[in-house]
Amino acid sequence: MSDITDAARAILAFNDRGGYTVPTDALYPFQWNWDSAFVSMGFATFNIDRAYQELERLIEGQWDDGMLPHIVFHVPSDTYFPGPDVWNTHHRHHKKPTTSGITQPPVFGMALRYIYEIALTEGREDVLARTRLLFHAALRSHRWWMKVRDPEKRGLVAILHPWESGSDNSPAWDEALARVSTITKTEICRQDTKHVSAAMRPHHADYQRFIHLVEVYRECKWDPVKQWSAAPFKVADVQMTAILARATADLIWIASHLNLLDEINELSTIHRILLDGLRGRWRNNLRGFVSLDLISGKDIQKPTQAYFIPLIAIELDTYQHEAVQDEIERWCNGMIVGVPSTAPFSSDFESKRYWRGPVWAVINWLIVDGLCKNHLAELAAIIEGNTINAIERAGFREYFDPITGEGLGGNSFSWTAAAYLVLRH
Ligand code: DGY
Numbered sequence: 001m002s003d004i005t006d007a008a009r010a011i012l013a014f015n016d017r018g019g020y021t022v023p024t025d026a027l028y029p030f031q032w033n034w035d036s037a038f039v040s041m042g043f044a045t046f047n048i049d050r051a052y053q054e055l056e057r058l059i060e061g062q063w064d065d066g067m068l069p070h071i072v073f074h075v076p077s078d079t080y081f082p083g084p085d086v087w088n089t090h091h092r093h094h095k096k097p098t099t100s101g102i103t104q105p106p107v108f109g110m111a112l113r114y115i116y117e118i119a120l121t122e123g124r125e126d127v128l129a130r131t132r133l134l135f136h137a138a139l140r141s142h143r144w145w146m147k148v149r150d151p152e153k154r155g156l157v158a159i160l161h162p163w164e165s166g167s168d169n170s171p172a173w174d175e176a177l178a179r180v181s182t183i184t185k186t187e188i189c190r191q192d193t194k195h196v197s198a199a200m201r202p203h204h205a206d207y208q209r210f211i212h213l214v215e216v217y218r219e220c221k222w223d224p225v226k227q228w229s230a231a232p233f234k235v236a237d238v239q240m241t242a243i244l245a246r247a248t249a250d251l252i253w254i255a256s257h258l259n260l261l262d263e264i265n266e267l268s269t270i271h272r273i274l275l276d277g278l279r280g281r282w283r284n285n286l287r288g289f290v291s292l293d294l295i296s297g298k299d300i301q302k303p304t305q306a307y308f309i310p311l312i313a314i315e316l317d318t319y320q321h322e323a324v325q326d327e328i329e330r331w332c333n334g335m336i337v338g339v340p341s342t343a344p345f346s347s348d349f350e351s352k353r354y355w356r357g358p359v360w361a362v363i364n365w366l367i368v369d370g371l372c373k374n375h376l377a378e379l380a381a382i383i384e385g386n387t388i389n390a391i392e393r394a395g396f397r398e399y400f401d402p403i404t405g406e407g408l409g410g411n412s413f414s415w416t417a418a419a420y421l422v423l424r425h
Helices: 003-014 033-044 048-061 108-121 125-149 171-178 204-219 224-230 238-258 261-279 305-312 318-332 361-373 377-394 414-424
Strands: 071-073 291-293
Touching: 003 033, 003 414, 033 048, 033 108, 033 414, 048 071, 048 108, 048 125, 108 125, 108 238, 125 224, 125 238, 125 261, 171 291, 204 224, 238 261, 238 305, 305 318, 305 361, 318 377, 361 377, 361 414, 377 414
Parallel strands: none
Antiparallel strands: none
């Protein structure tokens, strides 16, 4: 085992807060939904029990309607804003611990298959009951997605807050977010810029809008039907839909192993619906998949990493195959490390600002996976190699400047460590 693999494991141990892992110390002091799903796969490369535990701690926060919240506030901390008082979800979610009121990409189902497969190869028949329990939690969350976030039956699930996408300040949201008021009742006490340079984080006006949205939904008392009608921001997101579709396929795989026939049928229907929805979002002229702004009714054409995430779920046709390969190569041309989260030729590109250009190891992990699934193994190997090199050069940083390879954002980041462990596995 290399020293760097050792260091990656040490980061997961350092960020362990008792069965769950914080994304990084101080900047993100709670359990985040998709971070934990990626982290559980990192753990699975060397400690199956700890991998299961990560997901088990996450579902402690699951709501009665099936939603898996984006943050579980297991223990108090004053190093993050907005904390549980701003969310005020207590009345909807009676169980301990308290949580935020929105969700995040459902990587959970992908993670569960990944760790279950490793457990099986290790001959761990004892994980069956744990797998079954987590499977049913995931299934409840997929039902929630379909019912609550695709009520108009487009085969695409919607986000009501940019934080749900995980790509908070992506240029993809600029136009839709501009319609959201900057007025807030809550005083905005940002903590993030105390830990990380403001030049690498969203702007103040973004935060005003993020908090305004929280207030709108809080006033709906977190009732999903009321939120759907009141939402001033509503985007059918291809990245989210692709992750949900892929996670659904992974749940079908698990259900087949567990011989759960009704569940296989139910999930297969969901899977078909989502794949149809995704296929309709391909645009020849852009050489990628685009999200749909449900308020303006317009395509979101901004070139971001979301263009390529559907590869994890669908088989490209011959034309798309070539187009995607050319487009990814174009985005990576001249970069020390690709794939940038915004195309470098776009006027929105900023190489150091969070989701407006930097490279994220977990996004590359998804893109590599999608390229392999679509028989583009050569390009996948280049991106994988560059991601590993970037981490070895700059450390387990939150994200990387594609032009210089410099490490940016938080330090000792859990999901970057997990990406390293999985890509090296
Ligand atoms: C943050 O606070 O930056 C997170 O991305 C929201 O989940």
